[in-house]
Amino acid sequence: MTATAPPRPAAVEARPGAEPAPARRRIGLRLALWLGMPAMILLTIVTALSIGPASTDLLRTIAILAAPLREPLGAIGIALPEYGSGAEHLVWSLRLPRVLLAFIVGASLAAAGAVMQSVFRNPLAEPGITGVSSGAACAAVIMIVTGAAGSAPWMLPLVAFLGALAAVLFVQVLAGIRGGGGATLLLVGIALNALLGAVISATMANAPTSEDAQAAIFWLNGDLTAANWQDFGIAVLPIVLGSIALLALIPELNLFLLGEEQAASTGIRIGRTRHLLLGLAALVTAAGVSVSGVISFVGLVAPHLVRLVLGPDHRVLLPVSMGVGGVFLVLADLVARNLFEPVVLQTGTVTAFLGAPVLLLLIMRRKART
Numbered sequence: 001m002t003a004t005a006p007p008r009p010a011a012v013e014a015r016p017g018a019e020p021a022p023a024r025r026r027i028g029l030r031l032a033l034w035l036g037m038p039a040m041i042l043l044t045i046v047t048a049l050s051i052g053p054a055s056t057d058l059l060r061t062i063a064i065l066a067a068p069l070r071e072p073l074g075a076i077g078i079a080l081p082e083y084g085s086g087a088e089h090l091v092w093s094l095r096l097p098r099v100l101l102a103f104i105v106g107a108s109l110a111a112a113g114a115v116m117q118s119v120f121r122n123p124l125a126e127p128g129i130t131g132v133s134s135g136a137a138c139a140a141v142i143m144i145v146t147g148a149a150g151s152a153p154w155m156l157p158l159v160a161f162l163g164a165l166a167a168v169l170f171v172q173v174l175a176g177i178r179g180g181g182g183a184t185l186l187l188v189g190i191a192l193n194a195l196l197g198a199v200i201s202a203t204m205a206n207a208p209t210s211e212d213a214q215a216a217i218f219w220l221n222g223d224l225t226a227a228n229w230q231d232f233g234i235a236v237l238p239i240v241l242g243s244i245a246l247l248a249l250i251p252e253l254n255l256f257l258l259g260e261e262q263a264a265s266t267g268i269r270i271g272r273t274r275h276l277l278l279g280l281a282a283l284v285t286a287a288g289v290s291v292s293g294v295i296s297f298v299g300l301v302a303p304h305l306v307r308l309v310l311g312p313d314h315r316v317l318l319p320v321s322m323g324v325g326g327v328f329l330v331l332a333d334l335v336a337r338n339l340f341e342p343v344v345l346q347t348g349t350v351t352a353f354l355g356a357p358v359l360l361l362l363i364m365r366r367k368a369r370t
Contacts, residue, residue, distance in 0.1 A: 029309065029310065033310070033316075033320055037320065037323045040323070040327060041103070041323055041326065041327060044327045044330050044331060045099055045100075045103065045330065046058055046061055046062060046065070047334070048095070048099045048102075048330050048331070048333070048334045049061050049065075049091050049095045049096060049099055051334060051337075051338060052090075052095065052337060052338060053338075053341055053342070054086075054087075054090060056083070056087050056090070056091070059081050060081050060083050060087065061091060062080075063080035063081045063082075063083055064083055064087060064088050064091045064092065065091070065096075066080060067080075067088070093229075097227055097228050097229045097231070097232045098224050098225075098227040098228075098333065099330055099333070100232055101224060101227045101231055101232045101235065101291065101292070102224055102227075102292075102326075102329045102330045102332075102333045102347070103326035103327070103329065103330050104232075104235060104236055104239050104240075104288070104326065105224075105235065105239075105288035105289075105291070105292045105295065105329060106298050106302075106325040106326040106327070106328055106329025106330065107239070107243070107322040107323070107325050107326035108235075108239045108242070108243065108284035108285060108287060108288040108322075108325075109127055109285060109288055109295065109298040109299035109302075109325055109329070110298060110299055110302035110303055110321040110322050110324060110325020110326070110328075111242075111243055111246055111281070111284055111318060111321065111322045111325070112127035112132075112281035112282070112284055112285040112299050113125070113126050113127050113298070113299030113300055113302065113303045113304075113321070113325075114303035114306075114307075114314070114317055114318050114321045115246060115253065115277050115278070115280070115281040115318075116129055116130075116278075116281060116299070117303055117304070117307070118253050118256050118257065118312075118314065119182065119253075119256055119274055119277055119278060120182050120185075120186060121182070121256070121257075121259075123304050123307065123362075124300065124304070124359075124362075124363070125300075126296075126297075126299045126300040127281060127282075127285040127299040128193070128285070128294075128296075128299075129186065129189050129190075129193075130167075130168050130171050130172075130185065130189040130278060130281075130282060131167035131168055131170070131171050131189050131192040131193055131196065132164045132165075132167060132168050132282045132285045132286055132289065133164070133285070133289055133294050134167060134192065134193045134196035134197060134200075135163040135164040135165070135166055135167025135168065135192075135196060135286075136160040136161065136163050136164035136167075136286060136289040136290055136294070137160075137163075137196070137200055137219075137220055137289075137293075137294050138163055138167075138196045138199050138200050138203075139159045139160050139162065139163025139164070139166075140156060140159065140160040140163070140216075140219050140220075140290075140293075141200050141203050141204060141216045141219070141220070142203055143155065143156055143159050143160075144156070144212060144215050144216045144219060145203050145204065145206070145207045145208070145212050145213070145216060147208075147212070153230060154230065154234060156219075156290075157231065157234050157235075157290040157291045158234070158290070160286075160289065160290040161234075161238075161286050161287060161290035164282065164285065164286030164289060164290065165282065165283070165286050167192060167196065168278070168279065168282035168286075170192065171185060171188045171189050171192055172185070172275055172278065172279070174188050175188045176271075176275070182260075182274070185274075185278070200220070203216075204216050204217070218293075218346065219293045219294075220293060220294055221293065221294070221346045221348045221349055222292055222293035222294050222295035222296070222346060222347055222348025222349075222351070223292070223293055223346040223347050223348060224292055224333050224336075224347045225344055225346075225347075227291070227292075231291040232291075234287075234290070234291055235287045235288060235290065235291045238283055238284065238286075238287035239284050239287045239288060242280050242281075242283040242284035242287070243284055243322065245280050246277070246280050246281070246284070246318065247318060247319065249273075249276070249277060249280070250314045250315055250318060252268060252273050252277070253277065253314040253318070254313065254314050254315070255268060256274075257312055285299070292347070293348060294348060295329070295347060295348045295351055296348060296351060296352050296355065297351050297352060297354070297355025297356065297358075297359065298325050298328055298329055298332075298351055298355070299325070300355065300359060301328075301355045301358050301359060301362075302321050302324045302325035302328055303317065303321040303325075304362055305324065305358070305362075306320050306321045306324055308362075328351075328354075329347070329351065332347055332350040332351045332354060333347045333350070335350050336349070336350045
């Protein structure tokens, strides 16, 4: 009696052109983000404008923002709610510059963080790694302690901006003398951060008054309490221009994902492109830090989370990171304003409270994978 072999299971024939489930899931997630990101940004901004010690409802806030369109909307039958002059002043003069400044600073830090993580091929790199934050902080502390910051309203952000750019220029020039590789840039940046940190400590220890030292500490922790339209005007142009330039360099950023040798084989000049990317990242970071002080974790956490969810393609990673970073800082500032009312926390304190646990989780996840 001959034993018959059990029938083999029929092979599942893959459909031509069918994509794996993870790839389809990621494409769907990207599409949802592209469609939902503008709505999320607008909702976050309107919510932040509405909540505070003197709250206004969302519809009234929208009516205040849409005031120039009241007549055209009325002509087509859309009536906006009425509001008083006090509510209009609260939204337009006090809250809107602070919220918009928080968004563009968060977006700039996230964009710079995404660039740093790609250029150095290190997912835990952050914007201050090349000395930009320390340079701004050192210049600002010297201005505050010497009393020069009060000579003009724009003096402190201008000098902080120039200090940040000077620090990055020093790192790039010194690293270029030694070959300009990524590791050299990192080491020079670490050394400069340590040196400038010592200068900051020595300057604050010799502050003429405790008020000067307290003002310096306040700036170092990052804060948007005194944000106004002038601060927004100082920061917005370099941030917008630098961000547009970074978005234009997305193909070069994607080539860095291949490694320097393979990227060089495509014809790009690695050294010059690296310095250009780092210079633009420093520009947007310096513009943000100059008006907000040193705000940590936004440039580290936002692009890292987006990369985990959407992958490393900078066509998606860079713009989405900017949106996430902007929303994150607006929400952090909202918490800072309202959590312990009437006491106002510093925005940098809230980002540290929120960002540090996320960073620890990312490190543990990275360790578990290895």
